[in-house]
Amino acid sequence: MTRHRxxxxxxxxxxxxxxxxxxxxxxxxxxxGVPFPAIAMGQGETCVEDTDFMRRNHMDLLxxxxxxxxxxxxxxxxxxxxxxINCHVVNGPxxxxxxxxxxxxxxxxxxxxxxxxxxxxxxxxxxxxxEN
Amino acid sequence: xxxxxxxxxxxxxFDPVRRKxxxxxxxxxxxxxxxxxxxxGITKSNSAAARxxxxxxxxxxxxxxxxxxxxxxxxxxxxxxxxxxxxxxxGHGRPATDAQWIRKVDVTNPQTGASxxxxxxxxxxxxxxxxxxxxxxxxxxxxxGIVLVNKHTCIGCRYCMMACPYKARSFIHxxxxxxxxxxxxxKGTVESCTLCVHRVDAGGxxxxxEACSDTGGGAMLFGDLKDPDSExxxxxAKYATQQIRADLxxxxxxxxxxx
Ligand code: SF4
Ligand code: SF4
Numbered sequence: 001m002t003r004h005r006x007x008x009x010x011x012x013x014x015x016x017x018x019x020x021x022x023x024x025x026x027x028x029x030x031x032x033g034v035p036f037p038a039i040a041m042g043q044g045e046t047c048v049e050d051t052d053f054m055r056r057n058h059m060d061l062l063x064x065x066x067x068x069x070x071x072x073x074x075x076x077x078x079x080x081x082x083x084x085i086n087c088h089v090v091n092g093p094x095x096x097x098x099x100x101x102x103x104x105x106x107x108x109x110x111x112x113x114x115x116x117x118x119x120x121x122x123x124x125x126x127x128x129x130x131e132n
Numbered sequence: 133x134x135x136x137x138x139x140x141x142x143x144x145x146f147d148p149v150r151r152k153x154x155x156x157x158x159x160x161x162x163x164x165x166x167x168x169x170x171x172x173g174i175t176k177s178n179s180a181a182a183r184x185x186x187x188x189x190x191x192x193x194x195x196x197x198x199x200x201x202x203x204x205x206x207x208x209x210x211x212x213x214x215x216x217x218x219x220x221x222x223g224h225g226r227p228a229t230d231a232q233w234i235r236k237v238d239v240t241n242p243q244t245g246a247s248x249x250x251x252x253x254x255x256x257x258x259x260x261x262x263x264x265x266x267x268x269x270x271x272x273x274x275x276x277g278i279v280l281v282n283k284h285t286c287i288g289c290r291y292c293m294m295a296c297p298y299k300a301r302s303f304i305h306x307x308x309x310x311x312x313x314x315x316x317x318x319k320g321t322v323e324s325c326t327l328c329v330h331r332v333d334a335g336g337x338x339x340x341x342e343a344c345s346d347t348g349g350g351a352m353l354f355g356d357l358k359d360p361d362s363e364x365x366x367x368x369a370k371y372a373t374q375q376i377r378a379d380l381x382x383x384x385x386x387x388x389x390x391x
Contacts, residue, residue: 070282072188073274073333082313099309123283123318125311 037113040106042087048078058084062120081120086128100126183333194258194277195327196357196385197341198364198373199251203351206249209236211352214343215253218328220312224305231302231317233325234340248391251340251352254279254300254325255376255384262292262301271322277357277385278329283321292322297377298384300324327354357385 047054049061065079077083088106092098100108100121107126111118120126183189215221215234223230234253240246256279262271263279270286273279281292281301293301301324308318314330317323328338336342337354344352355364367373373387 066284068188070280070284071272071274073183073276073329074186074188075330075333076186085313101309122307123311123316123321125313125316127310129310129313 035113037109038104039109040088040090040104042106043089044087047087048083081124085124085126089128097127189274189276189278189333191275192358193275194357194385195256195332196277196355196364196387197256197327197338198353198355198367198387198389200351200353200389201248201250202390203349204249204251205349206236206238206247208249208348210343210346210348211251211340212236214339215325218312218331218339219315219326220310220317226305229303229305231304231323233300233302233323250388250391252298252300252376253340253386254296254327255298255382255386256325256327258383258385260382261295261297265291265295267291274329278327278332279324280326280329281322281324283316283318283323286321288320288322290322296324297380297382 049057054061061079062081062084065074066081068074069080084107089097090102090104090106092102092104098105100118103109103112105126107118107120212234219233221231221233234251236249237252238247238249240248256277258273258277260271260273260279263273266272267289268285268287270282270284271279271292272282288303290303293299293303301322303322304317304319306319311317315326328336328340331338341352341354344350353364353367355362357365357368359365360369367389368387371389373389374391375384375387376391378384
């Protein structure tokens with residue numbers, strides 16, 4: 001009985017491992033199943049908040065921060081669009097950061113996938129600037 | 133271009149309660165200067181203009197500028213060039229509509245023929261008509277006196293452009309790309325001189341002022357008009373200075389000397 005249990009346990013773990021591996025492969029190749037957007041990783045170790053939280057709430061954070069910045073002159077980096085852009089920079093084939101006109105752009109890759117239009121870049125720079 | 137010098141009597145009909153209060157205080161303090169100057173000379177303020185990072189701007193500060201026209205040369209436009217570079221303003225070959233945050237104006241006295249050249253930009257009025265007319269609240273004055281357009285709420289109606297007596301604002305007609313990260317700007321919104329608010333918030337001074345002192349005539353001085361120890365406050369207290377169209381009673385934060 002105990003031996004059976006152990007066997008089943010090992011099987012389950014192996015299957016789970018397989019599933020995870022094939023899921024990751026899907027995410028990369030988009031070959032089968034539900035397609036996933038190809039999202040570039042940020043430059044830093046971690047994001048300013050948990051990834052799950054950011055996926056759902058980044059717009060609220062940005063919204064709050066923009067009012068703080070424009071009206072109260074608070075220019076902290078924590079939730080600033082400028083810092084998102086600096087960290088989530090994606091280099092094109094010419095190793096120059098791409099703008100939002102490229103489908104590889106961090107914001108655009110996901111927004112295209114979710115079919116949510118993003119207006120920020122009508123005014124804001126969509127890639128890090130040459131600072132002065 | 134008609135430019136009048138400041139009247140020596142207070143303007144009637146503009147926020148009379150405040151004016152009255154101020155004149156009373158000034159009288160008590162025994163200060164005998166022009167009305168605008170009294171305001172700055174007597175205001176108590178916190179001399180630490182630099183803010184702690186993350187704290188909001190405060191009304192203990194009023195940013196202003198003093199421009200000495202004896203040092204401003206008619207042929208020089210270093211301030212204009214510096215502004216365009218700093219804020220990423222590029223022309224589209226359409227001078228009638230291209231954005232212009234600062235320009236050089238040459239004025240001539242028709243009686244004497246004497247001419248002068250002066251830089252003209254948003255005057256960062258204390259009582260800005262551009263704010264009064266804005267239907268959305270996008271045109272607003274920050275606590276520290278800097279007048280800005282919040283482009284998140286600007287609908288591009290251009291009322292503020294009509295209301296501004298200094299022709300300080302521009303409307304963006306073209307789609308823009310690769311703006312400066314610190315100076316977001318885009319089609320369908322109105323904009324004007326921000327006093328380089330991103331530099332000011334970082335403890336710096338506007339790009340035009342820097343350029344003027346580096347390569348121009350050193351005519352421009354930027355500082356806190358509410359801090360009695362600031363260089364600008366001391367100079368406006370010592371010398372006769374003028375606000376352009378002071379008769380309108382808008383109390384601009386930009387002052388001119390030797391106009
Ligand atoms: S100069 Fe014009 S744009 Fe600037 S604060 Fe005054 S009214 Fe507004
Ligand atoms: S153009 Fe924008 S800032 Fe100017 S009055 Fe209209 S909404 Fe306000």
